[in-house]
Amino acid sequence: MSKIALYIRLSVEDQIDRDESESITNQRSLLNNYLDKNAEFKGFQREEFVDDGYSGTNDKRPSFQRMIDEVKNGIVKTIIVKDLSRFMRDYIMLGDYLENIFPFMGVRFIAINDGYDSAKEKGNGTDLDIQFKGLLYDFYSKDISQKVKTVADELKKQGKFLAWSPPLGYMKDPNDKHKIIIDKETAWIVRKVYDLALEGMSLGKIAMLMNKENIPTPNKRKTELTNMDYKYNIISTEAREEPTWTFGTVAHILSNENYTGTYVYNMQERSVLNSGSIKNIPKEKWGRVENHHEAIISKEDFDKVQQIKEKNRFLKGKNTDYPWRNKSPLQGFVRCPTCNHILTLTQSKHVRKDGSFLYFKYFRCRICKCNNVEHKGSKVELLEEQVLSLIKEKYEEVDTNKNDAVNLKELEKRITKLQDKKMAYFEKYKLGKMTKAKFVESKSNIDEEIEKLEEKIKVSLTTQEVVKGNELTREMMEKYIDSVICENSIVQKIIWR
Incomplete structure (x- = not known):
């Protein structure tokens, strides 16, 4: 029943x-x-x-x-x-x-x-x-x-802390879920990060030091306090079982004004109807409640760190403002053979004799670097040449004999007829001229036949296409390649789609 x-x-x-x-x-x-x-x-x-x-x-x-x-x-x-x-x-x-x-x-x-x-x-x-x-x-x-x-x-303006979890160094007040107090077990970590930054240490080196000393990451402490599983966004490597400190983790802590005792809120606008929709709000429009909670970092030290970060920042505008920063088609596809993390595109600057600058783009692994694991960077240009060559080698080997090519128009006509036939069966079912069981069976058979014809079209298009041109494009990457494993300017393995 x-x-x-x-x-x-x-x-x-x-x-x-x-x-x-x-x-x-x-x-x-x-x-x-x-x-x-x-x-x-x-x-x-x-x-x-x-x-x-x-x-x-x-x-x-x-x-x-x-x-x-x-x-x-x-x-x-x-x-x-x-x-x-x-x-x-x-x-x-x-x-x-x-x-x-x-x-x-x-x-x-x-x-x-x-x-x-x-x-x-x-x-x-x-x-x-x-x-x-x-x-x-x-x-x-x-x-x-x-x-x-x-x-x-309105509750935030009144000083009610509504976030699910406070930043590292703080915890929810056991007696009032809308208040935060200093977490004695982790506040020292925040002070250490700021002290290192004030000494002039770069963000990457701070992350390396934190990993070397096995200092707990923000996500690890958040897991302990909330009993929630954050494994989906915790980065770790084969060389290090503990969660990893990264450049971004350090940058986030050094940019968080909440550590000065000011409650900062509405930095992003999140849609209630669509939880995946997030929009960044300009800094001048952020909400602030002064003297909201006990400070971990003084306002003076926080401002000094912001000045140091701005002074050391190589980029003064958007990425698109710099010709050398044009994205490579390989971005998002190249991975580290050690930790399998996506490699980051960086650059090095060399001064010519005439005083002008020459830029070289590299792919490097920031995760291995933060964990003091050796990883040799790869020149972007060399990798692009190799990947383009491998794509051509694989797809130009396909036999494109016109006598064996399938008549695509004929296949498309057959698919159209089958779709019309399926619609006709549906109309019969709605009018009571066909049983539900018979309709489901007929529909399933037609869908299976359409799927086979579509696969033939796909294969035919692939066999007729010869990769042309001497430049790797994003379209080629998205069509043919899932990921590229590389190091030291050598492609070790390509995982094809």
């Missing part, structure tokens, strides 16, 4: 608003009471799918995805929710589920408070009232997201 899925969701916005009617407990009670009162659901197995703290503006929710997987496997045939907004706040995506996906999968969908039951709808669509409600929820979610940001900004 198929299951009835009880989908329950409580978002971050609901938790902030503290609306008791939206709580997990109340949603669970409402759904079970509805099922208990309707005899048609008697004896059906029930399973809860709960997403606590997830937004309804997309489907990137663990329990939601697990429920959809069971729908695909034919385990769940009925879904019941408190209202449409619990299931989805995106108007377009909600409509797709109600009008296309669920009718096709034979799933009954019930939204209690909205009075919606797909089994009682005419056809496979939704009435006008439900469509307007979906649109309303979509607008509502965007309005709520702005309200959440406004409330958070």
Whole structure:
């Protein structure tokens, strides 16, 4: 017997608003009471799918995805929710589920408070009232997201520390989660970094020294304080099992004004609706609360370090302002054979006899350098020549005999006919002239045939193409190569796509 899925969701916005009617407990009670009162659901197995703290503006929710997987496997045939907004706040995506996906999968969908039951709808669509409600929820979610940001900004202005974890050297006050206090176990690390910088030591050398002395990294301490797993963004190498200090780690600490006792916030703008959308805010627009917490670094020492950094900074403008800084097509593809980390493009400057400068670009491993592991840099020009030669060697060996070339136009015509045929089957299914099982079988066979034809086209295009020109391009790299392992200006291995 198929299951009835009880989908329950409580978002971050609901938790902030503290609306008791939206709580997990109340949603669970409402759904079970509805099922208990309707005899048609008697004896059906029930399973809860709960997403606590997830937004309804997309489907990137663990329990939601697990429920959809069971729908695909034919385990769940009925879904019941408190209202449409619990299931989805995106108007377009909600409509797709109600009008296309669920009718096709034979799933009954019930939204209690909205009075919606797909089994009682005419056809496979939704009435006008439900469509307007979906649109309303979509607008509502965007309005709520702005309200959440406004409330958070007001709390920050009052000095409430809202970040998940404070910077290295601080910890949350056990008695007040909105206050930070000095972490005696790590504050000395911050002072050491600033002392080394004031002595004139470069960022790279500071990182090397911290690794040599096995000093804990910020992420390691953050893991201890929050019990969260940060392994996904902790860099380590075969030569060093402990997390690694890098140039960037040191630079971040030396740029953090929070160490002066000033609470600095809103340095970036993060979208509530799209967690991946981040925009940097100009420094002059950052929020600040003076004398907010105990300082680890004096304001004078912080300003001195900023002056030293500015004085030692070779670049005074954007990377694109310098002709020698033009990016190599190899950037992001070349990796270190020791630690497999992506190599960094650097430069060296030589003075000509006439006083002008000559620049050479190199790929170097900053991770090995920070760990005092020997790595010999590679000249960019030499690597580009080798990679271009290897690409030509591999793809010019392909037999491009025109007599064996596949007629691409004929293949494309066959694909178009198959797609038309699939659409015709779908129309028959919708009109009740074809069973669901027969449609699924026919569709699967057509999709398999289309996939084979598309693969033939791909192979044909590859065999007919001869890499031309004497310059390596980004397009070539993205098309043919996954990564290049190299050191000392020698390509050791190419991993092809």
